[in-house]
Amino acid sequence: MKPDLAKVSRARPNPVQVSVARILAGAAGLALLGWGVSLLLDVPDLTGVLVWLGGALVLHDVLIAPLVLLAGLVLVRGGVRGPVRGALLVAGALTAVALPVLLRPGPRANPSVLPLGYPRNWLLTLVGVVTVTALVLAVRGFSRHRRRPPS
Incomplete structure (x- = not known):
């Protein structure tokens, strides 16, 4: 049985998973930014x-x-x-x-x-x-x- 494409396209992602992913991506970005700034200070x-x-x-x-x-x-x-x-x-x-x-x-x-x-x-x-x-x-x-x- 094939899934109903109208229902699948309206499905929303779990807001908790999206929030966790955003927080992890933001934390990784801030960590990389901090590392880059620390490297710049040695130039x-x-x-x-x-x-x-x-x-x-x-x-x-x-x-x-x-x-x-x-x-x-x-x-x-x-x-x-x-x-x-x-x-x-x-x-x-x-x-x-x-x-x-x-x-x-x-x-x-x-x-x-x-x-x-x-x-x-x-x-x-x-x-x-x-x-x-x-x-x-x-x-x-x-x-x-x-x-x-x-x-």
């Missing part, structure tokens, strides 16, 4: 870090987010718009974080400072984002196809 050049964080914020809010929203509006139609926009936002944030390393390629005076292949790893991460997005879209398409009643 000798705090103004440089604050300038970089401010630049990342401006880069995201002025450039990345509007471009992603515009691309989602113009290029993508239908139910795939959300996952595509999400993938573009993640790719933009990854690129913003990787920019300092990507813009200064080549050998370093101290090879232990940046020992990994960051451009390659950045590209592999972008491939991962595209792959996960494609899987999400495939699962959505498959589940929509299965829910349709036979004609």
Whole structure:
């Protein structure tokens, strides 16, 4: 016997479970915030870090987010718009974080400072984002196809 979709869609989550989940998520966020602040207090050049964080914020809010929203509006139609926009936002944030390393390629005076292949790893991460997005879209398409009643 199939469940009645009208009843299932109206079912509300248990308010106690939602409250506990929110409190746990808030506590975890505050703990991570406290850890981040404690790490910032040990930085000798705090103004440089604050300038970089401010630049990342401006880069995201002025450039990345509007471009992603515009691309989602113009290029993508239908139910795939959300996952595509999400993938573009993640790719933009990854690129913003990787920019300092990507813009200064080549050998370093101290090879232990940046020992990994960051451009390659950045590209592999972008491939991962595209792959996960494609899987999400495939699962959505498959589940929509299965829910349709036979004609």
